[in-house]
Structures are given as C-alpha cells and as structure tokens.
Amino acid sequence: MKHRVGLAYLSSLALVLGCTQPVASGGFEGEVGLQMYSFREDFKKDVPGTIEKIKALGFKEVELAGTYGMPPEAFKKLIDGAGLVPVAAHFPYNQLRDDIESVAKEAKALGLKYVGCAWAGHKDPLDEKQTLEIAGVFNRAGEALAKHGLRFFYHNHGFEFQPHGDGTLFDLLMKETKPEFVAFEMDILWVQFPGQDPVKLLEKYGSRWELMHLKDLAKGVKTGALTGKTDTRNDVALGTGQVNYPAVLRAAKKAGVKHYFIEDESPIVNEQIPQSLKFMKTVKLD
Numbered sequence: 001m002k003h004r005v006g007l008a009y010l011s012s013l014a015l016v017l018g019c020t021q022p023v024a025s026g027g028f029e030g031e032v033g034l035q036m037y038s039f040r041e042d043f044k045k046d047v048p049g050t051i052e053k054i055k056a057l058g059f060k061e062v063e064l065a066g067t068y069g070m071p072p073e074a075f076k077k078l079i080d081g082a083g084l085v086p087v088a089a090h091f092p093y094n095q096l097r098d099d100i101e102s103v104a105k106e107a108k109a110l111g112l113k114y115v116g117c118a119w120a121g122h123k124d125p126l127d128e129k130q131t132l133e134i135a136g137v138f139n140r141a142g143e144a145l146a147k148h149g150l151r152f153f154y155h156n157h158g159f160e161f162q163p164h165g166d167g168t169l170f171d172l173l174m175k176e177t178k179p180e181f182v183a184f185e186m187d188i189l190w191v192q193f194p195g196q197d198p199v200k201l202l203e204k205y206g207s208r209w210e211l212m213h214l215k216d217l218a219k220g221v222k223t224g225a226l227t228g229k230t231d232t233r234n235d236v237a238l239g240t241g242q243v244n245y246p247a248v249l250r251a252a253k254k255a256g257v258k259h260y261f262i263e264d265e266s267p268i269v270n271e272q273i274p275q276s277l278k279f280m281k282t283v284k285l286d
Contacts, residue, residue: 026286033061035263064089072109088114135176142181153183159228189215195224202251216241237275
C-alpha cells in the first residue's frame with residue numbers, strides 16, 4: 001500500500017515522457033543520470049518508494065546525496081535492487097579535510113567510482129588565501145582517495161568566480177589542483193548564474209571536466225552574482241531557460257565529460273524532471 005500512490009504517479013509520467021521514444025537523430029547520445037538530491041523531500045518520507053520512482057523514470061546512473069539515515073550498505077542494497085548504478089556522491093568539505101579515511105570507507109561501501117565536494121569551506125567573499133588552502137585540501141584528499149581506487153572531484157558553486165589577476169579564483173583553483181588527483185564536475189546553473197560561459201570553460205579546461213550537472217536558469221534572472229545562492233524557483237526544466245544546451249552539450253562531448261546528471265532543486269521537481277528527460281531525448285546537437 002505504501003508505494004501505490006507513487007506508482008500511479010509514475011504511470012502518468014511514463015505517458016508524459018514517452019519512455020520508449022528513441023533519441024533524436026543528431027541528438028545527445030550519452031547516459032543521462034540523476035543527482036538524487038533532486039528528490040530530497042521525497043526521500044525524507046519514503047526511501048524505498050523514491051528509489052522505485054527513480055527507476056521507473058528510466059534512470060540508470062545516479063549520484064548520491066546522503067543515505068537518509070540508512071547505513072551505507074543497506075542503502076546500496078536498495079539501489080542495487082532497483083538496478084541503479086551509484087557513480088558518485090558528495091561529501092562534506094570538513095570530512096574530506098579531517099577524516100578522509102572515513103570518506104573512503106563509506107564510498108567503497110556504496111560502490112562509488114567518484115567522491116566529490118560541492119561546497120568548499122570558506123568565508124565570503126572567497127579570496128586567494130582561502131583558494132590556495134582549498135586547493136591543498138583537494139590535492140591531499142584526491143591523493144588519499146586514489147589509493148583506494150576512488151577519483152576525487154570538485155563541483156563549482158558560483159562563488160569561485162571572484163576576479164583574480166587576468167581571470168578568476170576558479171582559474172587559480174584549476175591551476176593549483178593536480179589533474180592526476182582532482183577532477184571537476186560542472187554545474188551548469190552555477191556557471192551561468194555568476195555570469196560565466198559554460199562553453200568557454202569546457203573548451204578552456206577540457207578533460208578536467210569529468211562530470212556534469214544538467215540544470216537550467218530561468219529566463220529573465222539577472223546573472224553576475226557570486227554568492228553561490230539563488231531562489232530554487234529559478235531552477236527550471238532543461239531547454240526552457242537561459243542555457244544554450246545544444247552548444248553546451250557539443251562542448252561537453254568534445255571535452256570528454258563522462259557522466260551527466262540531471263539535478264533539479266525546484267519546488268516542482270516532479271513536474272520538471274520528466275520535461276528535462278524528454279528534452280534530453282529530443283535536443284538536436286547538429
């Protein structure tokens with residue numbers, strides 16, 4: 001009885017999505033995964049039911065955002081049972097800095113390939129000194145995780161684009177982190193919102209981008225703020241906002257991005273994710 005409403009909802013979603021619809025000719029051909037944080041409110045109410053929802057939507061690869069009070073092994077069992085592949089997860093900056101072995105232990109229990117950080121510890125505004133400290137933490141974390149067969153990455157969040165020299169502090173972070181130990185995940189909204197160009201950053205840093213968050217920023221929203229914060233209602237279905245997705249996806253393919261995850265932080269995520277999935281199946285890149 002517990003999951004019946006959710007399954008009825010999913011049946012209607014299948015009609016909206018056209019789940020059997022083939023990818024458009026000349027379209028995006030990669031695997032589209034999900035950042036599970038998108039369904040954080042659903043997870044608080046029903047962990048197994050939410051995992052069923054993700055499966056029914058047609059996702060295979062997932063990026064984790066905690067285990068919602070469950071032991072990692074138990075959460076992994078639910079994911080495995082749904083046929084989902086846990087590729088990556090985000091961990092707190094302080095844990096990565098102070099207790100990397102506990103991170104490695106949990107990541108291995110979850111069967112992850114990547115371990116990431118989505119919000120570096122800092123005081124606003126970010127400055128050069130803090131950026132160098134963060135780079136050091138990332139290099140050490142990446143080297144330690146590599147010994148466990150895990151790849152470390154950093155997820156940009158907008159505040160890193162403070163001007164610095166001829167570029168930004170994000171450029172400094174790229175320069176000061178070691179490619180063999182630190183990869184990057186581009187969150188497209190958190191490039192667009194601070195007033196940066198996702199295509200140019202993909203072209204500039206190429207293979208350092210190994211993962212991507214597929215997000216769109218509502219039309220009309222002013223860009224240029226470096227706070228790393230915006231109203232979640234500004235997170236809109238892919239293809240309906242400011243981002244030039246055909247150009248971004250072409251550049252991402254050329255850069256060699258390996259994993260793509262839809263992340264939707266909006267209050268109407270249950271409406272928008274089906275729209276975003278449909279967009280990814282029909283978007284033309286030619």
